[in-house]
Amino acid sequence: MPVRDGNKTGIPKGVINRLPLYYRYLAELARQEVEKVSSSELGEALGLTAAQIRSDLSYFGSFGQHGYGYRVDELYNQISSILGLDRAYNLILIGAGNLGKAIASYQNFRNRGFEIKAIFDNDPLLEGKYLSGCIIQPIDKLTEYLANNPVDIAVITTPREVAQDVCNQVIAGGVKAIWNFAPVRLQVPEGVVLEHIHLTNSLLRLSFKMKHSDKIKD
Amino acid sequence: MPVRDGNKTGIPKGVINRLPLYYRYLAELARQEVEKVSSSELGEALGLTAAQIRSDLSYFGSFGQHGYGYRVDELYNQISSILGLDRAYNLILIGAGNLGKAIASYQNFRNRGFEIKAIFDNDPLLEGKYLSGCIIQPIDKLTEYLANNPVDIAVITTPREVAQDVCNQVIAGGVKAIWNFAPVRLQVPEGVVLEHIHLTNSLLRLSFKMKHSDKIKD
DNA sequence: TAGATTGTTAATCGATTAACAATC
DNA sequence: TAGATTGTTAATCGATTAACAATC
Numbered sequence: 001m002p003v004r005d006g007n008k009t010g011i012p013k014g015v016i017n018r019l020p021l022y023y024r025y026l027a028e029l030a031r032q033e034v035e036k037v038s039s040s041e042l043g044e045a046l047g048l049t050a051a052q053i054r055s056d057l058s059y060f061g062s063f064g065q066h067g068y069g070y071r072v073d074e075l076y077n078q079i080s081s082i083l084g085l086d087r088a089y090n091l092i093l094i095g096a097g098n099l100g101k102a103i104a105s106y107q108n109f110r111n112r113g114f115e116i117k118a119i120f121d122n123d124p125l126l127e128g129k130y131l132s133g134c135i136i137q138p139i140d141k142l143t144e145y146l147a148n149n150p151v152d153i154a155v156i157t158t159p160r161e162v163a164q165d166v167c168n169q170v171i172a173g174g175v176k177a178i179w180n181f182a183p184v185r186l187q188v189p190e191g192v193v194l195e196h197i198h199l200t201n202s203l204l205r206l207s208f209k210m211k212h213s214d215k216i217k218d
Numbered sequence: 219m220p221v222r223d224g225n226k227t228g229i230p231k232g233v234i235n236r237l238p239l240y241y242r243y244l245a246e247l248a249r250q251e252v253e254k255v256s257s258s259e260l261g262e263a264l265g266l267t268a269a270q271i272r273s274d275l276s277y278f279g280s281f282g283q284h285g286y287g288y289r290v291d292e293l294y295n296q297i298s299s300i301l302g303l304d305r306a307y308n309l310i311l312i313g314a315g316n317l318g319k320a321i322a323s324y325q326n327f328r329n330r331g332f333e334i335k336a337i338f339d340n341d342p343l344l345e346g347k348y349l350s351g352c353i354i355q356p357i358d359k360l361t362e363y364l365a366n367n368p369v370d371i372a373v374i375t376t377p378r379e380v381a382q383d384v385c386n387q388v389i390a391g392g393v394k395a396i397w398n399f400a401p402v403r404l405q406v407p408e409g410v411v412l413e414h415i416h417l418t419n420s421l422l423r424l425s426f427k428m429k430h431s432d433k434i435k436d
Numbered sequence: 437t438a439g440a441t442t443g444t445t446a447a448t449c450g451a452t453t454a455a456c457a458a459t460c
Numbered sequence: 461t462a463g464a465t466t467g468t469t470a471a472t473c474g475a476t477t478a479a480c481a482a483t484c
Binding site: 014015049050065067068 | 475
């Protein structure tokens with residue numbers, strides 16, 4: 001499995017954004033029991049060039065066959081593995097407000113091996129209630145929980161005021177990945193990975209595009 | 219107000235992503251009653267180069283003063299206007315499940331002039347209930363509503379199966395902007411703008427980063 | 437084999453950064 | 461005026477695309 005690039009230069013962000021697209025489209029093809037696909041067919045379907053798809057894949061190895069294309073099931077498995085979907089993840093969720101409830105109830109993640117194991121919230125009215133099969137615990141139980149249970153990903157759906165504090169706590173407890181929904185740029189040390197879903201920024205981009213739709217690239 | 223670029227080449231995506239950052243940080247500075255800020259101070263705070271900030275702003279005009287920097291309140295107002303926040307928007311929300319409820323209850327948008335005026339859902343159990351001050355209506359009232367009320371933005375929080383169909387309906391009703399939370403790539407005609415929040419893609423990126431944290435750029 | 441499509445290199449394109457004249 | 465910082469051009473960097481030898 002020759003890899004185009006050592007870990008000197010790294011994987012460009014655009015590649016990381018496109019991998020989930022490939023994954024999802026290949027999942028769809030596999031469901032339809034399509035056997036093979038070429039980079040130009042993939043490009044056609046996803047609005048990308050064939051060259052870009054081949055180039056993206058070549059960061060991770062050679063998965064196709066000259067003159068044939070890619071076997072759908074094989075490429076799907078390879079990309080699943082590249083995305084880290086060949087294992088299960090333990091999640092905890094901090095903040096059981098509306099957004100936290102929505103995420104806890106969302107089944108798409110669970111189906112792919114991301115399971116919420118514990119939920120924390122500071123509201124005494126929520127304490128002891130069940131949400132998606134988890135009992136809601138007060139946040140001062142968080143450190144104890146982290147000391148006794150393996151946690152891969154912390155999902156932060158708290159108000160912005162406490163998000164950084166919660167973030168620091170879970171990092172202190174050894175969590176290495178944070179999925180943040182609070183509207184604040186969290187500071188994390190080297191070695192902790194972070195994905196941010198920022199609803200307001202997205203809405204502001206939409207508003208911008210409405211005002212400037214004539215002069216937007218792409 | 220000399221603009222660096224006609225609408226020949228357009229505004230790069232990166233600029234659109236950064237404008238909300240500038241907006242939010244300037245709002246914070248204004249709240250703290252800071253009077254002036256330089257591009258290097260902004261860059262420092264946001265993890266960007268001073269040159270990039272000046273370059274981004276120059277797409278829209280010249281807002282600074284040589285030898286001084288930028289007046290916080292003035293730049294804040296200018297960026298607000300660039301983002302289209304100098305007016306109000308009428309929103310409708312289709313899909314009153316967990317995610318729809320979370321968004322309807324989220325006050326951050328309303329404070330900036332984005333107001334949800336109507337909510338639609340196909341579930342007969344929800345019909346007639348109130349959510350954030352709106353009565354939940356069946357989706358077959360949607361076309362009639364669009365014919366009689368101005369709608370700037372449709373928020374789609376339906377299941378993926380019906381999202382494209384709902385999208386087509388609102389576009390047929392004249393809506394020019396769609397904020398999509400359903401896990402599907404919506405097809406929209408020229409002239410309709412689209413912002414997509416894709417929770418699963420974000421989680422897959424996080425998973426990827428966990429597996430490859432050693433070889434990621436930036 | 438002939439036809440097709442990969443993987444990869446070279447060429448192109450676009451975005452970021454550095455540098456600096458303009459100027460408050 | 462001297463010092464500082466902008467707005468913009470030129471240089472650099474990185475990502476995308478085109479081209480093609482390798483090969484199934």
